Amino acid sequence: MNDSGTKIYKNLKEVLKDQGLIDDAKSEEINLRQLKTGETEEEIIKSMRLVPDDEFAKIKALLLRVSFVDLDTIGFSPEALSLVPEVVAQKYRIVPYRLDPKTKTLYVTMANPLDLETIEFLEKKTGLKIASGMSTEKQIDSFIKEKYIREKNITSEVNKALDERKVEEISVKKAQEKVAVEAPVAKIVSTILEYAVKSRASDVHIEPQEENVRIRYRIDGILQEKYLLPRNVHDAVVSRIKILSGLKIDEKRIPQDGRFFFSADGNDVDLRISTLPTTYGEKVVMRLLKKSQKVPTLPELGLRGLALKNLMNAIGRPHGIIIVCGPTGSGKTTTLYSVLDIVATSRVNVVTIEDPVEYQMKGVNQVQVNVQAGLTFASA
Numbered sequence: 141m142n143d144s145g146t147k148i149y150k151n152l153k154e155v156l157k158d159q160g161l162i163d164d165a166k167s168e169e170i171n172l173r174q175l176k177t178g179e180t181e182e183e184i185i186k187s188m189r190l191v192p193d194d195e196f197a198k199i200k201a202l203l204l205r206v207s208f209v210d211l212d213t214i215g216f217s218p219e220a221l222s223l224v225p226e227v228v229a230q231k232y233r234i235v236p237y238r239l240d241p242k243t244k245t246l247y248v249t250m251a252n253p254l255d256l257e258t259i260e261f262l263e264k265k266t267g268l269k270i271a272s273g274m275s276t277e278k279q280i281d282s283f284i285k286e287k288y289i290r291e292k293n294i295t296s297e298v299n300k301a302l303d304e305r306k307v308e309e310i311s312v313k314k315a316q317e318k319v320a321v322e323a324p325v326a327k328i329v330s331t332i333l334e335y336a337v338k339s340r341a342s343d344v345h346i347e348p349q350e351e352n353v354r355i356r357y358r359i360d361g362i363l364q365e366k367y368l369l370p371r372n373v374h375d376a377v378v379s380r381i382k383i384l385s386g387l388k389i390d391e392k393r394i395p396q397d398g399r400f401f402f403s404a405d406g407n408d409v410d411l412r413i414s415t416l417p418t419t420y421g422e423k424v425v426m427r428l429l430k431k432s433q434k435v436p437t438l439p440e441l442g443l444r445g446l447a448l449k450n451l452m453n454a455i456g457r458p459h460g461i462i463i464v465c466g467p468t469g470s471g472k473t474t475t476l477y478s479v480l481d482i483v484a485t486s487r488v489n490v491v492t493i494e495d496p497v498e499y500q501m502k503g504v505n506q507v508q509v510n511v512q513a514g515l516t517f518a519s520a
Contacts, residue, residue, distance in 0.1 A: 152181050155199045201274040209249035209273040211283050215365030223266050226288050232258045233280050244268050249275040325376045337404040348374050348421035378422050385413040429498045435477045493520045
């Protein structure tokens with residue numbers, strides 16, 4: 141171990157043994173094969189298929205004492221992406237994913253994090269310190285091929301928005317209104333929402349942090365970090381969303397709720413907006429509700445066998461209560477709509493009290509809660 145307590149490995153075999161992936165017999169087999177064939181340790185381990193490619197990259201990162209970066213799950217900064225041209229990223233197999241303006245450090249991940257010539261080249265080109273990590277070649281190639289092109293929109297708009305933040309300020313409110321409606325910030329918000337629709341996300345979280353703004357999407361019930369925007373554009377992005385939602389852009393001390401409509405890829409989406417004051421600024425949560433979405437059947441939701449039979453028996457009773465509970469994004473409202481789709485026939489009177497009304501249902505009297513007008517759940 142070194143002074144920091146990190147274990148130092150001499151070779152890949154040591155790491156594999158330490159992780160419990162091979163035993164002494166396998167280690168000796170690798171040694172003998174090296175002597176006989178002259179192959180490298182890495183070539184032998186890969187050909188023997190002792191570990192999957194992604195696990196091998198983590199093992200190698202431990203040997204090289206660098207961080208392993210999982211590009212499938214980590215959020216990245218469009219500002220960092222703009223610092224390295226796509227042709228350079230392709231040639232050297234690198235992905236810039238985070239920029240720390242305080243320490244003037246650009247974080248990149250590489251197939252070979254010990255490629256000192258490339259690191260030196262990047263330092264000269266960007267004028268920043270380079271902190272290198274390691275990812276699988278497959279992840280790097282996929283990122284460059286798919287995301288580099290797709291994210292050009294948000295990258296260029298972020299840079300334009302940063303430039304426009306340098307213009308002279310008139311007054312706090314007027315400056316916010318001016319920046320919030322200008323093309324770059326509007327395009328950033330549009331790109332964030334377009335990705336949400338394409339990825340079938342149920343929520344988008346815009347969270348200000350000390351050094352950047354984290355954009356997370358709830359996909360299949362799990363929040364996934366996708367973007368890291370510069371801290372400078374936070375106020376303008378929030379103001380843009382507030383203007384679209386009819387909220388007060390100069391009120392930052394209390395939570396606010398609003399809604400607006402958005403269209404992408406032929407889908408009309410109703411967005412419920414909630415703002416919340418936090419230490420570093422206002423957090424925004426946007427809940428996406430597709431207006432054209434068909435109410436799924438109970439079997440389509442995954443209910444089968446005894447569970448489906450018990451629920452259908454309960455639905456058929458003329459009185460009683462069914463309690464549906466679960467965490468955010470687990471499908472409570474969708475399940476209730478599926479039940480209502482069965483119950484709502486011409487022979488019964490069905491009334492719902494909702495906040496908000498997420499699906500428009502035929503044959504159902506849907507009541508939208510309006511607290512300001514005195515229409516609460518209790519009064520309804």
